[in-house]
Amino acid sequence: MKIVVFGGDGFCGWPTSLHLSDLGHDIHIVDNLSRRKIDCDLGVNSLTPIRSIFDRISCWNELTGKNITFSNLDVANSFEKVLDIFTELSPDAIVHFAEQRAAPYSMKSAATKNYTVNNNISATHNILNAICLVKPDCHVVHLGTMGVYGYGTAGIDIPEGYLEVNVAGSTENQTTEILYPTNPGSIYHLTKSMDQLLFAFYAKNNNLRITDLHQGIVWGVETKQTLKDERLINRFDYDGDYGTVLNRFLMQAAIGYPLTVHGSGGQTRAFIHISDTVKCIELAVSSPPKEGERVKIMNQMTETHTVKSLAELVSSKTGAEISYLKNPRKEADENELNVNNASLISLGLNPTLLSDVLADEILDTVKKYADRCNTSLIPCNSKW
Numbered sequence: 001m002k003i004v005v006f007g008g009d010g011f012c013g014w015p016t017s018l019h020l021s022d023l024g025h026d027i028h029i030v031d032n033l034s035r036r037k038i039d040c041d042l043g044v045n046s047l048t049p050i051r052s053i054f055d056r057i058s059c060w061n062e063l064t065g066k067n068i069t070f071s072n073l074d075v076a077n078s079f080e081k082v083l084d085i086f087t088e089l090s091p092d093a094i095v096h097f098a099e100q101r102a103a104p105y106s107m108k109s110a111a112t113k114n115y116t117v118n119n120n121i122s123a124t125h126n127i128l129n130a131i132c133l134v135k136p137d138c139h140v141v142h143l144g145t146m147g148v149y150g151y152g153t154a155g156i157d158i159p160e161g162y163l164e165v166n167v168a169g170s171t172e173n174q175t176t177e178i179l180y181p182t183n184p185g186s187i188y189h190l191t192k193s194m195d196q197l198l199f200a201f202y203a204k205n206n207n208l209r210i211t212d213l214h215q216g217i218v219w220g221v222e223t224k225q226t227l228k229d230e231r232l233i234n235r236f237d238y239d240g241d242y243g244t245v246l247n248r249f250l251m252q253a254a255i256g257y258p259l260t261v262h263g264s265g266g267q268t269r270a271f272i273h274i275s276d277t278v279k280c281i282e283l284a285v286s287s288p289p290k291e292g293e294r295v296k297i298m299n300q301m302t303e304t305h306t307v308k309s310l311a312e313l314v315s316s317k318t319g320a321e322i323s324y325l326k327n328p329r330k331e332a333d334e335n336e337l338n339v340n341n342a343s344l345i346s347l348g349l350n351p352t353l354l355s356d357v358l359a360d361e362i363l364d365t366v367k368k369y370a371d372r373c374n375t376s377l378i379p380c381n382s383k384w
Ligand SMILES: NC(=O)c1ccc[n+]([C@@H]2O[C@H](COP(=O)([O-])OP(=O)(O)OC[C@H]3O[C@@H](n4cnc5c(N)ncnc54)[C@H](O)[C@@H]3O)[C@@H](O)[C@H]2O)c1
Pocket: 006, 007, 008, 009, 010, 011, 012, 013, 030, 031, 032, 033, 034, 035, 036, 073, 074, 075, 076, 077, 096, 097, 098, 099, 100, 101, 119, 123, 143, 144, 145, 146, 215, 216, 217, 218, 219, 235, 244
């Protein structure tokens, strides 16, 4: 297939582009490199020494003979150029990662709130709008987040996007299915909730074929393809804005920094390994909804853990101290989380669960680049 990967220079997008290219798909990356620019603005760097997108692509070509092409393009602010991409490439499918993805960054200031809303909503809308005009049979695969559901599960398993409800009709009760009511905990999560409505509208009104993957927190760093050469290495965020919890703990343990648990650590979250992320996208791309079908929503996660249990696991393996800090976020101190992830499992996902071997792999990577870490950037300074 001809596949355009929007946001293909990022943490999930780069290994996904390599994985899909390795499978024989024809990959074009669109990215405005804004994530690298935000690193400069924040004075932080990926712990791993990521190469430029041009070096990455030429290394892949040198190793495999496969050609990935690239456009430096702001999807949120250049509608005409987005149209050109669809006209010139006529893709069978697109994968849409091109959004500002950190909750703490989105809550940092009035300017980052505005940026996150404008960037994420316009990027999604420009892509859908262009597809309608130029390539209406193109399958859209979007990365959403488990965070749209919120973290209060009312004692049920979180379903895959739709909730069966029983409502009182004028003569009798009616059973129907609605989009699971969203309960975003940050401006970032709010934009993902708004994306859902854009998708529902375009699937209903224009018969677009759309898959929305509600992903858990991604951990790990390397995939089979990124391990082929150091020039293909994936990004590893550890700072208080972009670093995600399990990767942060592993990195903190590796440099002897007490593990930063926010609050009591009773927050339960969903997780997925980066190798499973790329596999799920392969599965989603090859299993599109039919024209006229509602948006296909799948929960892209493999396990749940409390933050405290993750810290204890990392501590028991490495001897790291745990420090319980005041929670900078407005969120419940404790929650349960049960999630239905049957769709991707039935399509063939074989989960990579958090095991000692994998944690070792990450610890080795982190130790190798530990001297690149600026410890002053570890605390989370964005508060809400
Ligand atoms: N990383 C996670 O743990 C996680 C968890 C759940 C969902 N997701 C979702 O997966 C997607 C990818 O996440 P990630 O961790 O790879 O993020 P990332 O920030 O590493 O990658 C996003 C990429 O999109 C690009 N981008 C952003 N706005 C753009 C625009 N207007 N035009 C062109 N390119 C643009 C950035 O430069 C970056 O390369 C996001 O949408 C995120 O919400 C990520």
